[in-house]
Amino acid sequence: MTEALLSKEIPVPRKWVGTPIKAKEFPRLITGQGRYVDDIKIPNMLYAALLRSPYAHAKIKRIDTSKAEKLPGVVAIVTQEDVLKYCKPYPQIVPPPADKLLDYCIAVDKVRFAGEPVAAVAATERAIAEDACELIEVEYEPLPPVMDAEEALKPDAPLVHEEVGTNLVWHEVFDYGDVDKAFAEADKVISLKLHHHRYGGAPTETHAVVADYDKGTGVLTIYCNNQMPMFCMALIGLSFNMPTDKIRIITPDIGGGFGSKILSYTYMMLISILAMKAGRPVKWMEDRRENLASGTHCNEATFYVEAAVKKDGTILGIKAKTLHDVGAYLRYEPVGALLWIQVSSGPYRFKNLRMDVNAIVTNKGPVAPIRGYGRIQHLWMLERTVEQVARQLGLDPIEVKLKNYVRPEEMPYVSPSGATYDSGDYPTALKKALQMINYDEWRRKQPELWRQGRFVGIGAALFQDSGTNNFAQVRLIYKNNPFSGNSRMAEMWMDEFGRIIVAVGSNPHGQCHETVVSQVVADVFGVTPDDVFVVPGFDSWVHGWTGHSGSYASQFAVSGIGAVLGAAKRLREKIATIAAHMLKAKPEDLEFKEGKVCVKGTDRCVAFWQVANLAYRNNLELPEGVEPGLRVIYTWKAPFKLPDLEKKTVNATLTYSYQAHACVVEVDPETGKVKILDYAVVDDCGVPINPHIVEGQVHGSTMNGIAAALFEEYVYSKDTGQLLASTFMDYLFPTALEIPDIKVDHMISPSPFTELGTKGVGEGSLVPLGSIAGAIEDALSPLGVVITDSHNPPERIYRMIKEAQKKRK
Amino acid sequence: MIPRSFEYLRPSTLQEAVQLLDKYEESKILAGGQSLIALMKLRLASPKYIIDITRIPGLSYVKEEGNKILIGPLTTHDTVENSPIIRNKCPILSEAASRIGDQQIRNRGTIAGTLCHADPSADVPTTFLALDGEVVAMGKDGERVIKAKDFFQDFFTTALNPNEVVKEVRVPVLPPKTGTAYIKHARREGDFAIVAVAAIITLDENNVCKSASISLGSVGPTPLRAVEVENALVGKKLTDEVIVAASELADRGISPPSDIHGSAEYRAEMAKVFTKRAIRLALSRIGG
Amino acid sequence: MAEKRRIKLTVNGVEMEGEAEPRTLLVHFIRDTLGLTGTHIGCDTGHCGCCTIIMNGVSVKSCMVLAYQAEGADILTIEGLAKDGKLHPIQEAFWENHGLQCGYCTPGQIMSAYFLLSRNPKPTEEEIRRGLEGNYCRCTGYVNIIKSVKAAAEKMSK
Incomplete structure (x- = not known):
C-alpha cells in the first residue's frame, strides 16, 4: 500500500517528504538500547511502591505507618498529611459549584475509587517498599459507592465530593440551527438509548517516574513518561507553589501512551514529595494491576438520542442528551464531555443539533484523554443513530450514510458547532473501503448464508480524526478559563561542522518525530535526513516549549511541523545571507544542495561548514549587521479565533483526517462470538510526510478499535465498586491471533490550512467501534437485533440473539 | 510486583523434595512456575519455602509402556504438544497442551504443574479426566497411584497430601477406531476457558459407540465428567440427532461459576454447544 | 528477609554474576543487577511477553522465572542479537x-x-501469529510485526 502513495496519481511534494524512509529511532529500539524511565538509575536512588485503597468509597479514619517505618530499608513514607503540607489542590476548569472540587495526588480524608493511592513508601529496594505497604494500617469506614452516572443523579445518591454538593459537575445545552423545526418537519422520529463503555489506552509501558530533588539548587527534576508535560508543569507549579524554573521535566523514550499518560502528573508529584521527604532520588514504576485500576480509562457515556428524518433517509436534525461518567475526579474533564464539538455533525451534513451535555462523577477510576478523546463517543453515537434510521425506514444503511455525507464540493465545510472541516471526499472513501472487502459479492451471497443459518454481516463507518485543537474550546465549559489557541516551538541550529540540529517540544512514543522532522528539514536544506539530528526525548531545559507542547490530539504533522518549518526557513535565510556575502551573490540567486550553498546554475558554492565557520569562529568576516551564530527559535501559532460564547460555536480543530472502514463479520449464533472475516481501511490524512508512519498509526488505531469493540472493557462490580478486569487475565488485550490482517489504502486530500497540506494523524478515532457494531447488527438483521452498546462480548450477543428468537416465536 | 520473602531450596532428588515438603510446613513445590510465580507476585500465595524441583534429573520424558504413556512430571506443555508418541497414541493430550497460554508459557509450564494447580478451567486437567489418567504420587511412606476422577477434589485442590509430589503422569494409549477432540470457548485463543470440553469416542466394528468419555472444564469446582451425555451415546450409532440429544444433557450435574466473561447460565448453555461440537469433531477424526 | 547470594550465569555469551535473594525475579536480575535494560516489564503476570528472553534455547518470560532458577543457564537477550555492530536479520526486518x-x-x-x-525457519502466517501470541503490542495492530517476521524468515533462509 505504501507504493500506492508513491504512484503517479499522487503528487510527491518534495524529495523526502512523502517518502517511506526507515525510522531513525528504530536502530536503538530494536537492539535494546532504547532508554525508558525504568532504565534510569541515579546514585543513591530509592524505589517506591504505593498503597492503594481496597474500597471504592470510604472515609479514611486513621493511617498508622509506624510498623512500616521500622522495616529495615524503609526511608520515607508519604500520606495525606505530607501531601497537605506540600500541595494545594489542583485548579479545576469547571464553573461553580464544581470548581470547589478538591483533588490532590493522594486520597485526602476519603477514598473515591478502588485503587486510589493512600500512601507511598520509598525504600532501598522495590521489594522492601512493597513489604512496607503491607505493614501500613489504614482504618476505613466504608461508604456506599455510586457506580453509575444515572444513579449518581438521583437525589439520594451518595456524594462523591461533598464539597461540590452534587455529582453533576457540568451541564450545558448547545443548540444549533432550528432543532424544533426539524422535528416538526420530520416524517419519522427515531429514538435510541446507547451506552459507550470504558476501555483504555493501557500502553505496554505503565506510568513511571524518577524524581530527583537537588537540595543545592532547589531544582526538582522529574523523569517521566508523561505525554504532555507542559500541561503538567503548570499544574505541578501551582499545586506545589513552586516557580517553574525550579521544575525540570525530562521524558526519555516512551512506551506508548494513547492519551493515558497525559494524567500522570499526580504520580509525578507524589513521587517528588517522597524524594523531597527522603532527601534522595526516588524511582517508581507502576505495576499493571495499578495501571488498570487507577483510571486513565476513556469516557463512559450514555446517550438518549432522537433523530428527525425524512422517509428517504435524509436526516433533518438530532437531539441528544449525554451523560458522561468521568469517574472519581475531573483531572482533564469535562473536556471529554465537550469534544464532540469538534465533530458535531460527524461526517454528515445535517444542520440542526441540540446537545444536552452532562458530566457526572462516580466511584470509578478517573478518565483520561484516551485516543479519539470525546469524539469517538459522539461519532459512534451518530453512526449507530444513522444505521438505525436506515433500518427503521427499511433502507440500506450504506445508502443512507452516502446520502447524508458532506459532499466533497462543500469542503471546507462549516459544521453546526462552527468547526471547519478542511477537506476530504467521504463518499469516495467509503465506497473504496467497501470495494476492498468485495461488498457487492458479500451482499449477493448474504441471503443464501442466512438461509444456511450463517449470520454474516457487513459494516462500514467513517469517523473523522480531528487534529490540532483550539484550546479556546474550554471557554465553552467556563468562560474564565485562561486558555486558547495552539502553538509549538522549535529550535534549530547548524553547528560549526555544518550539521543541522533540531529540538522540538514534543514527547513522541511511536510517532517517530525524529524521522519526520529530519525529512522536512532535509528538504528545506537540500540534504538527507541523515544529515539532520533531532534531539531525542524531551527536556524542559533543552527543548523550547509552550503551554501547548506535548504529543497528543493528532497534530504533530501540523503544529510540530509548522514550528520546524518556521525555524528551518529562519535558519536558511540566515545561512543564505552569509553565503551570499561569501559568494558575492544575491540571496535569492542561491540554492541549497548536498551540504552546500551554490549560486544557481553555476559551480560557485560554499559548504555549510564554511558558512558555519564564519558564524561561529571567524565572525570578523561576517557581513555588516549579521549576528554571529546560527541558532534560531520559531514559535508556530494556529490560525484560530476565540469562540462565540453566545452561540456556543468555535472552530475547535484545524484539520480533519478521516478513515473509512469496512468489514465483514460472522456471528456464531450458538455462542455469540464474533469473527472478523475481512477488514479494510481507507485513510486520508492529507499529505503524508512518511507513509510508513501513517500506515502504522492506521493499523494501531484500527486494532484499538477492534479491541474496544470486542475484547476490552473495564468492568466494575456495581455492588462493591471493585474493578473486575484487574489483571491481563480479565482485561483482554487482543493478540496476533485475534487481530485480522488489516488492508489499508490511502487517499490524499491536502489540507488547505497547512503549509505542506498535512493533517494531524494518529488517533484515528477507533472507527471499528462503528463498523463492527454495524456489521454485527447487519449479520443479525434477520432477527432484528439492535446494537446499543459499544462493547459486544459473546454473552451479550448471545443474549440478544436468544431474546430476539424468543420474540419471533 | 515482587513476591513476599521466602527460603529457596533445591533438592537433587525427588526423595529429598519429599523430605523437605515433610519438614517445612508452609512449603510449596516449584516446577515451571507459570501459575505459582504469578500468584506469589500478586501476593495471593506466599509459601515460606520454595522447593525448586526443576534441577532434579530424569523427570522429563515421554515413553510408551504396554497400553500406557508415561510422562515425567517436569515434561513441558511444549514437549507434550510435540511428542510423536502423544500425538499418535493420545492426540487429545497434545491438542489440550497446545491450547495452553502461549509459546513461552508452554516452554516452561509442566504437565504435573498444571495438574497440581488444579484450575478447573485449565486445559490439561479437563482432558486428563476424560482420559481416565493416573498420577503416581510419591510421599515419604512410598508411592501410590491416584486416578484422575479422584485426583481433583475442589477449586485448586487435589488429592495429594501436603507432603506428596507427583512422580509420574500416565495416560492410556487410545484404542483403534477412537476419535478425540479438545475444544474450548474462550474470549481469546490462549485464555482459560469459559467452557472446555474433552471428548473421546470409540466405535466398534459396526460403528456403534463402544465407549464415550466426555469431560467439561470451567463448569464446577473441578473438571467434571458428563456422565449422562456419555450414557446417551454408548451403544448407539452416533447420528447427528443422537449427538444433539446427548449434548442437551451436558448441563446436568454441573455448577458453573459466574465471572465477567460468562455467567453461570451462559456457561451451562455453552456446555451443551461445545459438547455437541466436541463430539462431532471427535467423530470426524476417527480413522477408517 | 532471606539472605542474598551470588549467582552466575552466561548472558549473551559472557559469564556474568551478581547478588540476588530468592524472590528476585530473573527479569529484575537482568535489568537491575546486570544492567541489561533492553528486556522490559509490561504486566507482572506473565501475559504481555515484553520480558521474553531465550533461556537454554527456549523462549521464556523472565518475569515468571526466579533468578535462582537461571543459575548456570545460558541466556540470550535482545542486546546479544546484533554481532559486531551488524544487526540480526530479524532486527533488520523489523526496521x-x-x-x-x-x-x-x-x-x-x-x-x-x-x-x-x-x-521453524519457514513459518506460515498462521504459525507466525501463533508463535507471537504471547507478545502483546498496543501500537502496530501486529500487521507490520507479522510482515517483519515473514521478511526475516526469507532473509535467514537465503
Whole structure:
C-alpha cells in the first residue's frame, strides 16, 4: 500500500517528504538500547511502591505507618498529611459549584475509587517498599459507592465530593440551527438509548517516574513518561507553589501512551514529595494491576438520542442528551464531555443539533484523554443513530450514510458547532473501503448464508480524526478559563561542522518525530535526513516549549511541523545571507544542495561548514549587521479565533483526517462470538510526510478499535465498586491471533490550512467501534437485533440473539 | 510486583523434595512456575519455602509402556504438544497442551504443574479426566497411584497430601477406531476457558459407540465428567440427532461459576454447544 | 528477609554474576543487577511477553522465572542479537518493515520471533501469529510485526 502513495496519481511534494524512509529511532529500539524511565538509575536512588485503597468509597479514619517505618530499608513514607503540607489542590476548569472540587495526588480524608493511592513508601529496594505497604494500617469506614452516572443523579445518591454538593459537575445545552423545526418537519422520529463503555489506552509501558530533588539548587527534576508535560508543569507549579524554573521535566523514550499518560502528573508529584521527604532520588514504576485500576480509562457515556428524518433517509436534525461518567475526579474533564464539538455533525451534513451535555462523577477510576478523546463517543453515537434510521425506514444503511455525507464540493465545510472541516471526499472513501472487502459479492451471497443459518454481516463507518485543537474550546465549559489557541516551538541550529540540529517540544512514543522532522528539514536544506539530528526525548531545559507542547490530539504533522518549518526557513535565510556575502551573490540567486550553498546554475558554492565557520569562529568576516551564530527559535501559532460564547460555536480543530472502514463479520449464533472475516481501511490524512508512519498509526488505531469493540472493557462490580478486569487475565488485550490482517489504502486530500497540506494523524478515532457494531447488527438483521452498546462480548450477543428468537416465536 | 520473602531450596532428588515438603510446613513445590510465580507476585500465595524441583534429573520424558504413556512430571506443555508418541497414541493430550497460554508459557509450564494447580478451567486437567489418567504420587511412606476422577477434589485442590509430589503422569494409549477432540470457548485463543470440553469416542466394528468419555472444564469446582451425555451415546450409532440429544444433557450435574466473561447460565448453555461440537469433531477424526 | 547470594550465569555469551535473594525475579536480575535494560516489564503476570528472553534455547518470560532458577543457564537477550555492530536479520526486518512504533514490546517480539524461526525457519502466517501470541503490542495492530517476521524468515533462509 505504501507504493500506492508513491504512484503517479499522487503528487510527491518534495524529495523526502512523502517518502517511506526507515525510522531513525528504530536502530536503538530494536537492539535494546532504547532508554525508558525504568532504565534510569541515579546514585543513591530509592524505589517506591504505593498503597492503594481496597474500597471504592470510604472515609479514611486513621493511617498508622509506624510498623512500616521500622522495616529495615524503609526511608520515607508519604500520606495525606505530607501531601497537605506540600500541595494545594489542583485548579479545576469547571464553573461553580464544581470548581470547589478538591483533588490532590493522594486520597485526602476519603477514598473515591478502588485503587486510589493512600500512601507511598520509598525504600532501598522495590521489594522492601512493597513489604512496607503491607505493614501500613489504614482504618476505613466504608461508604456506599455510586457506580453509575444515572444513579449518581438521583437525589439520594451518595456524594462523591461533598464539597461540590452534587455529582453533576457540568451541564450545558448547545443548540444549533432550528432543532424544533426539524422535528416538526420530520416524517419519522427515531429514538435510541446507547451506552459507550470504558476501555483504555493501557500502553505496554505503565506510568513511571524518577524524581530527583537537588537540595543545592532547589531544582526538582522529574523523569517521566508523561505525554504532555507542559500541561503538567503548570499544574505541578501551582499545586506545589513552586516557580517553574525550579521544575525540570525530562521524558526519555516512551512506551506508548494513547492519551493515558497525559494524567500522570499526580504520580509525578507524589513521587517528588517522597524524594523531597527522603532527601534522595526516588524511582517508581507502576505495576499493571495499578495501571488498570487507577483510571486513565476513556469516557463512559450514555446517550438518549432522537433523530428527525425524512422517509428517504435524509436526516433533518438530532437531539441528544449525554451523560458522561468521568469517574472519581475531573483531572482533564469535562473536556471529554465537550469534544464532540469538534465533530458535531460527524461526517454528515445535517444542520440542526441540540446537545444536552452532562458530566457526572462516580466511584470509578478517573478518565483520561484516551485516543479519539470525546469524539469517538459522539461519532459512534451518530453512526449507530444513522444505521438505525436506515433500518427503521427499511433502507440500506450504506445508502443512507452516502446520502447524508458532506459532499466533497462543500469542503471546507462549516459544521453546526462552527468547526471547519478542511477537506476530504467521504463518499469516495467509503465506497473504496467497501470495494476492498468485495461488498457487492458479500451482499449477493448474504441471503443464501442466512438461509444456511450463517449470520454474516457487513459494516462500514467513517469517523473523522480531528487534529490540532483550539484550546479556546474550554471557554465553552467556563468562560474564565485562561486558555486558547495552539502553538509549538522549535529550535534549530547548524553547528560549526555544518550539521543541522533540531529540538522540538514534543514527547513522541511511536510517532517517530525524529524521522519526520529530519525529512522536512532535509528538504528545506537540500540534504538527507541523515544529515539532520533531532534531539531525542524531551527536556524542559533543552527543548523550547509552550503551554501547548506535548504529543497528543493528532497534530504533530501540523503544529510540530509548522514550528520546524518556521525555524528551518529562519535558519536558511540566515545561512543564505552569509553565503551570499561569501559568494558575492544575491540571496535569492542561491540554492541549497548536498551540504552546500551554490549560486544557481553555476559551480560557485560554499559548504555549510564554511558558512558555519564564519558564524561561529571567524565572525570578523561576517557581513555588516549579521549576528554571529546560527541558532534560531520559531514559535508556530494556529490560525484560530476565540469562540462565540453566545452561540456556543468555535472552530475547535484545524484539520480533519478521516478513515473509512469496512468489514465483514460472522456471528456464531450458538455462542455469540464474533469473527472478523475481512477488514479494510481507507485513510486520508492529507499529505503524508512518511507513509510508513501513517500506515502504522492506521493499523494501531484500527486494532484499538477492534479491541474496544470486542475484547476490552473495564468492568466494575456495581455492588462493591471493585474493578473486575484487574489483571491481563480479565482485561483482554487482543493478540496476533485475534487481530485480522488489516488492508489499508490511502487517499490524499491536502489540507488547505497547512503549509505542506498535512493533517494531524494518529488517533484515528477507533472507527471499528462503528463498523463492527454495524456489521454485527447487519449479520443479525434477520432477527432484528439492535446494537446499543459499544462493547459486544459473546454473552451479550448471545443474549440478544436468544431474546430476539424468543420474540419471533 | 515482587513476591513476599521466602527460603529457596533445591533438592537433587525427588526423595529429598519429599523430605523437605515433610519438614517445612508452609512449603510449596516449584516446577515451571507459570501459575505459582504469578500468584506469589500478586501476593495471593506466599509459601515460606520454595522447593525448586526443576534441577532434579530424569523427570522429563515421554515413553510408551504396554497400553500406557508415561510422562515425567517436569515434561513441558511444549514437549507434550510435540511428542510423536502423544500425538499418535493420545492426540487429545497434545491438542489440550497446545491450547495452553502461549509459546513461552508452554516452554516452561509442566504437565504435573498444571495438574497440581488444579484450575478447573485449565486445559490439561479437563482432558486428563476424560482420559481416565493416573498420577503416581510419591510421599515419604512410598508411592501410590491416584486416578484422575479422584485426583481433583475442589477449586485448586487435589488429592495429594501436603507432603506428596507427583512422580509420574500416565495416560492410556487410545484404542483403534477412537476419535478425540479438545475444544474450548474462550474470549481469546490462549485464555482459560469459559467452557472446555474433552471428548473421546470409540466405535466398534459396526460403528456403534463402544465407549464415550466426555469431560467439561470451567463448569464446577473441578473438571467434571458428563456422565449422562456419555450414557446417551454408548451403544448407539452416533447420528447427528443422537449427538444433539446427548449434548442437551451436558448441563446436568454441573455448577458453573459466574465471572465477567460468562455467567453461570451462559456457561451451562455453552456446555451443551461445545459438547455437541466436541463430539462431532471427535467423530470426524476417527480413522477408517 | 532471606539472605542474598551470588549467582552466575552466561548472558549473551559472557559469564556474568551478581547478588540476588530468592524472590528476585530473573527479569529484575537482568535489568537491575546486570544492567541489561533492553528486556522490559509490561504486566507482572506473565501475559504481555515484553520480558521474553531465550533461556537454554527456549523462549521464556523472565518475569515468571526466579533468578535462582537461571543459575548456570545460558541466556540470550535482545542486546546479544546484533554481532559486531551488524544487526540480526530479524532486527533488520523489523526496521525495514516498520515492525514497531514505541519499541517497548519490541525486544520481546524479536526474541519470540527468534525462537520461532530457530525451530521453524519457514513459518506460515498462521504459525507466525501463533508463535507471537504471547507478545502483546498496543501500537502496530501486529500487521507490520507479522510482515517483519515473514521478511526475516526469507532473509535467514537465503
